[in-house]
Amino acid sequence: MAPTAKQSFERTRLQDVARSAGVSLATVDRVVNRRSGVREKTIRRVEEAMDQLGYRLDPMARRLARNQNFRFLFILPTGTNSFMMQLREQVERTAEWATSQRGFIDMIEVDVFDAEALAQTLDQLDEAYHGVATVALDHPRVRVAIDDLTQRGIPVITLVSDVPYSRRLHYVGVDNPAAGRTAASLMGRFLARQDGTIGLLVGSLSLRDHAERHFGFNQVLAHDYAHLKMLPVVEGRDDYELSKALVTEMVENNPDLIGLYSAGAGNRGIAQALTESGKAGQVVWIGHELTPHTRRFLFQGTMDAVINQDSGHEVRSAARLLLAHCWGEPVLEDQERIRIDIFIKDNIP
Amino acid sequence: MAPTAKQSFERTRLQDVARSAGVSLATVDRVVNRRSGVREKTIRRVEEAMDQLGYRLDPMARRLARNQNFRFLFILPTGTNSFMMQLREQVERTAEWATSQRGFIDMIEVDVFDAEALAQTLDQLDEAYHGVATVALDHPRVRVAIDDLTQRGIPVITLVSDVPYSRRLHYVGVDNPAAGRTAASLMGRFLARQDGTIGLLVGSLSLRDHAERHFGFNQVLAHDYAHLKMLPVVEGRDDYELSKALVTEMVENNPDLIGLYSAGAGNRGIAQALTESGKAGQVVWIGHELTPHTRRFLFQGTMDAVINQDSGHEVRSAARLLLAHCWGEPVLEDQERIRIDIFIKDNIP
DNA sequence: GTGAAAGCGCTAACAA
DNA sequence: TTGTTAGCGCTTTCAC
Numbered sequence: 001m002a003p004t005a006k007q008s009f010e011r012t013r014l015q016d017v018a019r020s021a022g023v024s025l026a027t028v029d030r031v032v033n034r035r036s037g038v039r040e041k042t043i044r045r046v047e048e049a050m051d052q053l054g055y056r057l058d059p060m061a062r063r064l065a066r067n068q069n070f071r072f073l074f075i076l077p078t079g080t081n082s083f084m085m086q087l088r089e090q091v092e093r094t095a096e097w098a099t100s101q102r103g104f105i106d107m108i109e110v111d112v113f114d115a116e117a118l119a120q121t122l123d124q125l126d127e128a129y130h131g132v133a134t135v136a137l138d139h140p141r142v143r144v145a146i147d148d149l150t151q152r153g154i155p156v157i158t159l160v161s162d163v164p165y166s167r168r169l170h171y172v173g174v175d176n177p178a179a180g181r182t183a184a185s186l187m188g189r190f191l192a193r194q195d196g197t198i199g200l201l202v203g204s205l206s207l208r209d210h211a212e213r214h215f216g217f218n219q220v221l222a223h224d225y226a227h228l229k230m231l232p233v234v235e236g237r238d239d240y241e242l243s244k245a246l247v248t249e250m251v252e253n254n255p256d257l258i259g260l261y262s263a264g265a266g267n268r269g270i271a272q273a274l275t276e277s278g279k280a281g282q283v284v285w286i287g288h289e290l291t292p293h294t295r296r297f298l299f300q301g302t303m304d305a306v307i308n309q310d311s312g313h314e315v316r317s318a319a320r321l322l323l324a325h326c327w328g329e330p331v332l333e334d335q336e337r338i339r340i341d342i343f344i345k346d347n348i349p
Numbered sequence: 350m351a352p353t354a355k356q357s358f359e360r361t362r363l364q365d366v367a368r369s370a371g372v373s374l375a376t377v378d379r380v381v382n383r384r385s386g387v388r389e390k391t392i393r394r395v396e397e398a399m400d401q402l403g404y405r406l407d408p409m410a411r412r413l414a415r416n417q418n419f420r421f422l423f424i425l426p427t428g429t430n431s432f433m434m435q436l437r438e439q440v441e442r443t444a445e446w447a448t449s450q451r452g453f454i455d456m457i458e459v460d461v462f463d464a465e466a467l468a469q470t471l472d473q474l475d476e477a478y479h480g481v482a483t484v485a486l487d488h489p490r491v492r493v494a495i496d497d498l499t500q501r502g503i504p505v506i507t508l509v510s511d512v513p514y515s516r517r518l519h520y521v522g523v524d525n526p527a528a529g530r531t532a533a534s535l536m537g538r539f540l541a542r543q544d545g546t547i548g549l550l551v552g553s554l555s556l557r558d559h560a561e562r563h564f565g566f567n568q569v570l571a572h573d574y575a576h577l578k579m580l581p582v583v584e585g586r587d588d589y590e591l592s593k594a595l596v597t598e599m600v601e602n603n604p605d606l607i608g609l610y611s612a613g614a615g616n617r618g619i620a621q622a623l624t625e626s627g628k629a630g631q632v633v634w635i636g637h638e639l640t641p642h643t644r645r646f647l648f649q650g651t652m653d654a655v656i657n658q659d660s661g662h663e664v665r666s667a668a669r670l671l672l673a674h675c676w677g678e679p680v681l682e683d684q685e686r687i688r689i690d691i692f693i694k695d696n697i698p
Numbered sequence: 699g700t701g702a703a704a705g706c707g708c709t710a711a712c713a714a
Numbered sequence: 715t716t717g718t719t720a721g722c723g724c725t726t727t728c729a730c
Contacts (some may be wrong), residue, residue, distance in 0.1 A: 061707035410723035
C-alpha cells in the first residue's frame with residue numbers, strides 16, 4: 001500500500017540542487033533568497049534544477065542558521081475587566097511558547113481611553129523591538145504613530161480593536177459590525193412574537209469596536225425587527241458600578257423592557273441590576289466575551305447568549321503573524337481568521 | 350523602558366550548562382534526554398546548573414540534529430458529501446505544511462459504514478507509518494484494531510467521530526451530545542410561543558456522532574420544550590436523494606411541522622424538499638456543518654442555524670498532535686480543543 | 699561513565 | 715560573479 005520509509009523520505013536539500021545545477025551552495029542560497037549578485041543565466045539554471053528536484057527550503061534549518069532573535073511588545077489596556085485580564089494571561093502563556101520560536105514578548109499596559117498616552121508609547125518605542133501588537137484606539141494621533149512605526153520598519157498589529165486606514169500589518173480581531181448584527185438577530189429570534197423595548201449599553205461610543213457593534217445591532221434590529229422599540233444607547237464605561245446603576249434605572253423607567261444588549265464590559269454589574277430588580281431570566285440579555293462571569297450567567301439563565309472572540313486564539317495569532325513576518329515565512333491565512341463565536345448554555349467550552 | 354537587544358537575548362545553550370557543570374556536552378545531553386549511563390551525582394550537578402541558568406532546550410536545533418522524518422496516514426470516508434470533501438481538502442493543505450515540519454501525510458478513503466474494511470486497513474497498516482488519524486466507526490472490531498496499533502507503538506487519533514474506550518492517543522472533534530443539545534436549545538428558542546411538531550433526520554443511528562447528537566437533541570427538547578411534539582427519527586444515510594424523499598414525506602404527513610433538525614449530511618436534499626413543498630423559511634431548520642450549500646441556505650433564510658465543527662482546525666490539530674507526539678514535544682491543550690460553532694446568517698466567516 | 703568530533707540543512711562572512 | 719568555510723544548538727557515534 002505504501003512505499004517504505006527510505007524511499008519517500010528523501011527531501012532534496014540545497015546541496016542536491018547545487019550539485020544538479022553545477023554551482024556552489026552559496027549560489028543556490030543566493031537564488032533561493034533572491035539576493036543580488038548572480039548572473040541571469042545562472043539563476044535560471046538553478047531555478048530549473050530547483051523545480052525539477054522539487055526543492056523546498058527547510059524552515060527549521062534556516063532559522064537555526066540565521067541565528068536571530070526577535071523582541072515584540074504587546075500593549076494592552078489597563079483595567080480589571082475580565083476579558084482584558086484573560087488577554088493578559090494569554091500573552092503570558094504565548095510568551096512562553098514564543099521563546100521556543102526565538103521570539104521574546106514583553107507586555108505593558110496603557111489607558112485605552114487616552115489616545116495621547118498610547119501614541120506616546122508607540123512613538124517612544126525602544127528600538128530593540130521588532131514588532132508591536134496593540135489593543136488600539138482609533139484616533140488620528142494613534143494612526144499617525146502606527147504609520148510612523150511601520151515606516152521605520154517596525155510592523156504593528158492591531159489586536160481586538162482596529163485602526164482602519166492605518167498602515168498596520170494586520171488586524172487580529174473580529175468583524176465588530178457583524179458581531180453586533182449577530183447579537184441583534186439572536187435577540188430578534190429569541191423574542192419572536194413579543195412586543196416591547198430593547199435596551200442598549202456600550203462601554204463608550206468612542207471605542208471603535210463598541211461603536212461598530214452598536215451600529216450593526218441597530219441596523220438589523222431596525223430593519224428586521226422594526227416592531228421592537230429601541231431605547232437610546234447608554235455608556236457604562238466598562239465599569240461595574242456605573243453599568244449596574246444604568247441598567248437599574250433602565251429597568252425602572254421601562255416596565256416593558258424585554259431585551260438588553262451590552263456591547264461592552266461591566267457584565268457583573270448588569271447581572272446584579274437584573275437580579276435585584278427581579279428581571280433576571282425575564283429580559284433577554286445578550287452580551288460579549290466569555291469569562292468566568294458570563295459563563296455563570298449563561299448557566300444560570302440570566303444571560304441568553306454570549307458573542308465571543310477567542311482571546312487565546314487572538315494572542316497566538318498576533319504572535320504567529322509577527323514571527324512569520326520577521327522570519328519572512330508564509331502565513332496560513334485561514335488559521336488566523338478570528339471567528340465570531342456564539343455561546344449559549346449548551347456549547348460552552 | 351526596555352533593555353537593549355544584546356542583553357536580554359542570550360539564551361543559555363547546552364554548552365553553557367556543560368561548562369557551568371564542568372562536564373561535556375554529551376553528558377548534559379544524556380541528562381536532558383533522560384538517557385542512562387550517567388552517575389546520580391553527575392545528574393544532580395547538571396540539573397542544578399540547568400535550573401540555575403534557566404536552560405530551555407531549543408526545539409529547532411533538536412529537530413534538525415535528530416534528522417528524523419515521520420509518515421502519517423489519514424483515513425477518511427469515501428463519499429461525496431460536502432463536509433467530507435472539505436475534510437479531504439484540508440488534509441491536502443495540511444500535508445503541505447506538515448512537510449516543512451518533517452511530517453509526510455498520506456490519505457486514503459474507506460467506507461465508513463463498513464467496520465470490517467476500516468479494521469482491516471488499520472490491521473494491515475504499512476509499518477512505515479508513525480501515526481494514523483482516522484474518521485472512526487465505533488465498533489468492537491475497530492476498537493480492537495486501534496488498540497493493537499497503539500500497542501505496536503503507532504499512535505491513533507480519532508477524527509470527527511470517536512471510539513471511546515479505545516486506546517487512541519486523542520480524539521479530535523466536537524462533543525456531539527452537546528452539539529445536539531445546542532441545536533435543541535436554538536430550536537426551542539427560535540420557536541418561542543409556537544406549538545407544533547419537530548422532525549428529526551440523521552444519517553444513521555449506527556454512526557456514533559449522529560446517535561449522540563440525536564441523544565442530546567432529544568434530551569433538551571423533551572426536558573425544556575416538552576410542548577413540542579417530536580416525530581420518530583428517520584435515517585437518510587447522508588444521501589441527497591433519500592433525505593429529500595424522507596423530508597418530503599415528513600412535510601406531507603405533518604401539516605403542523607414547524608421545526609426540523611438534521612444531524613447528518615444530505616442538506617441539499619432537505620433544502621429541495623422544503624422549497625418544493627413551499628415550507629422553506631416557514632419551518633425552522635437547523636443542521637450541521639458549514640459548507641458552500643448550508644452557507645447559501647443560511648443566507649436565503651431556508652436554514653436558520655448551522656452547528657459547525659471547523660474542519661481546517663480539526664485536521665491541523667490532528668497533524669500537530671501526531672507531530673508533537675513523535676517529536677516528544679508538548680502540546681498547547683487549549684489550542685487543540687474543537688469548538689461547537691454556531692453560525693447564523695450574520696456571523697458566517 | 700564520560701568526552702571528542704562529525705554531522706543535521708542552511709546562512710553569512712570572506713576569498714577568489 | 716561565484717565558491718569556501720565556519721558556524722547555528724543539538725544529537726549521535728565511537729573512543730577512552
